[in-house]
Amino acid sequence: MPLYDFACRVCGRTFEAMAKMGEGQSVCACGGTAERLLSVGGGYRADADWLPSVMAVVDKDSPKPHVRAFLAEPSRANYRRWLAGEKLRPLEGGESRRPPAPGPDIAREVRARFAARHGVA
Numbered sequence: 001m002p003l004y005d006f007a008c009r010v011c012g013r014t015f016e017a018m019a020k021m022g023e024g025q026s027v028c029a030c031g032g033t034a035e036r037l038l039s040v041g042g043g044y045r046a047d048a049d050w051l052p053s054v055m056a057v058v059d060k061d062s063p064k065p066h067v068r069a070f071l072a073e074p075s076r077a078n079y080r081r082w083l084a085g086e087k088l089r090p091l092e093g094g095e096s097r098r099p100p101a102p103g104p105d106i107a108r109e110v111r112a113r114f115a116a117r118h119g120v121a
């Protein structure tokens with residue numbers, strides 16, 4: 001069986017595990033369910049430090065094209081497209097790199113704070 005990269009939905013850790021072709025999930029050391037990171041390639045590292053925090057907030061059931069594209073290939077280019085599609089922006093210097101706690105209203109909350117900070121509707 002080939003090795004695949006997985007990202008835990010609970011603790012955010014990424015790890016390698018053997019998996020059958022087409023098997024999309026594994027179990028993390030913490031007991032949480034881990035999602036397989038598909039199609040490693042294109043120069044991105046599956047253990048990149050930004051990836052788990054992004055995976056924690058991506059709506060994996062969303063049918064939106066920018067979400068599907070990112071989940072299929074979580075490269076930096078697709079990450080930027082996802083950010084744009086969610087009307088988010090990368091962190092700037094000095095901002096906290098800690099991801100917000102996963103929740104259903106993350107995107108709205110982030111947009112609201114962004115709007116408040118920048119005085120836009």
Ligand SMILES: [Zn+2]
Nearest residue numbers: 008011028030
């Ligand atoms: Zn875990």
